[in-house]
Amino acid sequence: MTWLELSVSADNEAVEAVSEVLARFGYNGGVVVEPAWTPGDEGPEFRYDPARPATLRTYLPLDAQSEELRQRIEQALWHLGQMRPIGPLQVRALEEEDWANAWKQHYSVLRVGQRIVIVPSWLEHTAAPDDIVLHLDPGMAFGTGLHPTTRLCLALLERHARPGQRALDLGTGSGILAIALAKLGAHPVVALDNDPVATQVAAENVRLNHVATSVNVATGSLGAGARMGHWLSGNFGDEDTQAATDPSLPSPAVTTTFDLIAANLIARVLCILAADLATTLAPGGILISSGIIDSREPEVHTAFEAVGLQQLARYQEGEWVALVHTRKEENEQQNSS
Amino acid sequence: MAKKLVAIVKLQLPAGKATPAPPVGPALGQHGINIMGFVKEYNEKSSSQAGSIVPVEISIFSDRSFSVKLLTPPAADLLRKASGAAKGSGTPNRTSAGQITREQLRQIAQQKMPDMNALDIEGAEKVISGTARSMGIKIVD
Numbered sequence: 365m366t367w368l369e370l371s372v373s374a375d376n377e378a379v380e381a382v383s384e385v386l387a388r389f390g391y392n393g394g395v396v397v398e399p400a401w402t403p404g405d406e407g408p409e410f411r412y413d414p415a416r417p418a419t420l421r422t423y424l425p426l427d428a429q430s431e432e433l434r435q436r437i438e439q440a441l442w443h444l445g446q447m448r449p450i451g452p453l454q455v456r457a458l459e460e461e462d463w464a465n466a467w468k469q470h471y472s473v474l475r476v477g478q479r480i481v482i483v484p485s486w487l488e489h490t491a492a493p494d495d496i497v498l499h500l501d502p503g504m505a506f507g508t509g510l511h512p513t514t515r516l517c518l519a520l521l522e523r524h525a526r527p528g529q530r531a532l533d534l535g536t537g538s539g540i541l542a543i544a545l546a547k548l549g550a551h552p553v554v555a556l557d558n559d560p561v562a563t564q565v566a567a568e569n570v571r572l573n574h575v576a577t578s579v580n581v582a583t584g585s586l587g588a589g590a591r592m593g594h595w596l597s598g599n600f601g602d603e604d605t606q607a608a609t610d611p612s613l614p615s616p617a618v619t620t621t622f623d624l625i626a627a628n629l630i631a632r633v634l635c636i637l638a639a640d641l642a643t644t645l646a647p648g649g650i651l652i653s654s655g656i657i658d659s660r661e662p663e664v665h666t667a668f669e670a671v672g673l674q675q676l677a678r679y680q681e682g683e684w685v686a687l688v689h690t691r692k693e694e695n696e697q698q699n700s701s
Numbered sequence: 702m703a704k705k706l707v708a709i710v711k712l713q714l715p716a717g718k719a720t721p722a723p724p725v726g727p728a729l730g731q732h733g734i735n736i737m738g739f740v741k742e743y744n745e746k747s748s749s750q751a752g753s754i755v756p757v758e759i760s761i762f763s764d765r766s767f768s769v770k771l772l773t774p775p776a777a778d779l780l781r782k783a784s785g786a787a788k789g790s791g792t793p794n795r796t797s798a799g800q801i802t803r804e805q806l807r808q809i810a811q812q813k814m815p816d817m818n819a820l821d822i823e824g825a826e827k828v829i830s831g832t833a834r835s836m837g838i839k840i841v842d
Contacts, residue, residue: 384775
């Protein structure tokens with residue numbers, strides 16, 4: 365698919381007004397603002413340079429209407445230009461591939477936890493004897509190992525995964541956690557995701573790592589999760605739309621229980637899935653939940669406590685929290701009730 | 702040790718509804734950020750403000766990690782709401798889209814203050830009144 369990128373420079377005081385014009389016509393109301401700043405500045409001392417103009421961009425899908433939209437933006441900017449200095453509108457065509465793969469050139473070998481090494485599939489790496497190497501091409505799926513939510517999970521898997529455990533990776537994305545589980549000895553590993561693009565990527569990564577005999581990748585979720593829809597659908601996980609969403613999403617019959625579950629999701633979804641996670645976790649099993657933003661952590665506590673999950677540990681990196689829970693043994697549950 | 706900051710990008714997006722499509726993909730892909738990582742983080746942080754435009758500032762570091770900070774709503778949106786105008790004037794130098802009072806201007810400046818480069822509230826008001834003017838919104842006493 366081809367897109368038009370429209371850019372214009374404007375001084376600091378005009379930025380909001382130009383944004384307003386671009387948002388009115390641009391795709392999805394989206395606007396990019398790149399303020400001027402001095403390169404080489406370090407984190408906390410960073411300063412914008414308000415004296416120099418900022419660059420603003422918006423995007424239009426290249427179709428029958430794009431030329432008319434472009435003209436309307438140009439007209440609106442011309443009028444603004446009568447009041448404040450605004451640069452000429454620049455247009456260039458852009459292919460989806462131009463950005464979908466652009467980030468790859470910045471991605472390098474990454475060490476996480478004690479022994480895990482993530483190697484982009486297009487790079488070579490000589491592993492140390494103890495290394496657990498994950499070969500990965502995340503493509504358009506979540507899970508590169510760079511994000512704190514994934515890093516926390518990997519470090520916790522290293523601590524809790526044991527050979528022969530039955531494991532579930534819920535919301536597998538690129539498959540990174542499922543592959544790590546398999547390489548740490550878990551068998552069998554079920555990797556589920558609501559997003560068919562993700563399961564395709566995950567299956568490819570599983571093959572790349574030669575763990576297809578252990579890891580079974582499928583599109584779907586657990587119980588309530590199967591009615592949640594696609595995670596980018598806009599109303600993902602809304603309580604009131606759950607019943608109305610497309611029931612066509614396959615829900616693999618997960619009848620077994622697991623000794624270890626990794627769920628790198630988000631707080632709201634963890635709450636919705638709490639009961640399903642609890643029933644799918646074997647007594648004495650370990651649940652690693654991640655993707656919890658610290659401000660919403662109390663919601664997860666409440667939901668997990670209500671279904672009898674017991675917290676063992678809590679880890680935080682920046683504003684992201686990962687939790688380790690277990691399910692009480694059957695007899696303990698009876699005693700406590 | 703502070704990680705080196707290599708770029709800062711601001712995006713205006715509908716809360717909770719970011720996708721890898723433009724503007725997110727092209728704006729972040731060129732800086733080496735995993736697009737899905739940003740999409741997940743933005744949607745999670747902004748989901749409670751669904752229905753609004755929530756601008757976000759992304760700081761990109763040399764190891765390609767990034768931090769995401771939600772900003773206050775665009776001044777243009779606040780001005781539109783305060784004035785009751787459906788949109789800015791297409792010809793602000795000629796036709797007016799609406800008006801707001803000095804008091805409303807001060808309220809907007811106060812709300813926007815944390816994200817502005819202005820030194821004081823008067824400076825912030827000056828910037829916002831400039832935005833109002835360029836949208837064809839008049840400020841009245």
